Amino acid sequence: MSEIAAVDPASFRRLMGRWPTGVSVVTSRDGERDFGLTVNAFLSVSVAPPTILISLGHEADSTEVVRRSGRFAVNVLSQDQRALSERFARTGPPEEKFRGVGLHRGLSGLAILDGTVATLEAGVTKAVTVGDHTLFVGVVDRVDVSGELAPLVFVRGQYAEPAGPDLLRLPKPKP
Numbered sequence: 001m002s003e004i005a006a007v008d009p010a011s012f013r014r015l016m017g018r019w020p021t022g023v024s025v026v027t028s029r030d031g032e033r034d035f036g037l038t039v040n041a042f043l044s045v046s047v048a049p050p051t052i053l054i055s056l057g058h059e060a061d062s063t064e065v066v067r068r069s070g071r072f073a074v075n076v077l078s079q080d081q082r083a084l085s086e087r088f089a090r091t092g093p094p095e096e097k098f099r100g101v102g103l104h105r106g107l108s109g110l111a112i113l114d115g116t117v118a119t120l121e122a123g124v125t126k127a128v129t130v131g132d133h134t135l136f137v138g139v140v141d142r143v144d145v146s147g148e149l150a151p152l153v154f155v156r157g158q159y160a161e162p163a164g165p166d167l168l169r170l171p172k173p174k175p
């Protein structure tokens with residue numbers, strides 16, 4: 001096992017990339033304008049009340065929208081929604097990200113993407129700035145679960161491939 005003495009940002013990113021996660025698109029709304037970004041920093045915090053946390057970078061346009069509106073939805077992507085993950089990870093006008101994307105409306109008009117594994121809508125109860133990110137804690141007030149779709153998995157900076165009903169084929173480590 002090799003050690004890194006001083007953790008530079010690139011090594012830290014690579015290291016954290018070894019922690020497999022699901023992939024979601026977080027949506028929020030500024031008046032009538034939808035915003036959305038790909039997020040894997042998402043976790044469950046409490047069961048009663050049902051509470052979740054997302055971590056959003058300060059460079060993302062969506063971060064201020066979540067802060068101002070106090071509401072967001074976490075759309076958990078399915079294995080065949082890799083293109084949506086890539087689309088919502090690009091910077092650019094939000095209208096372009098949402099163009100042609102199938103969606104319906106949740107509470108207070110939030111964009112709920114079609115064909116996902118599940119969607120959780122939440123109202124922000126706490127926002128804590130840590131370094132270059134803000135942690136948004138939210139209490140879940142609506143969920144939308146669609147069948148038994150397999151989730152998209154991200155590890156080592158790549159998407160894992162499905163390999164049979166219960167197995168994932170992990171990407172090969174980058175050289």
Ligand SMILES: Cc1cc2nc3c(=O)[nH]c(=O)nc-3n(C[C@H](O)[C@H](O)[C@H](O)COP(=O)(O)O)c2cc1C
Binds near residue numbers: 086
């Ligand atoms: C798999 C994946 C996971 C990501 N997770 C996060 C995350 O948890 N938090 C975050 O702020 N950005 C994350 N990003 C980067 C944002 O999606 C990206 O910066 C996006 O362009 C921001 O969009 P916006 O500026 O329109 O809000 C992730 C990107 C990818 C590809």
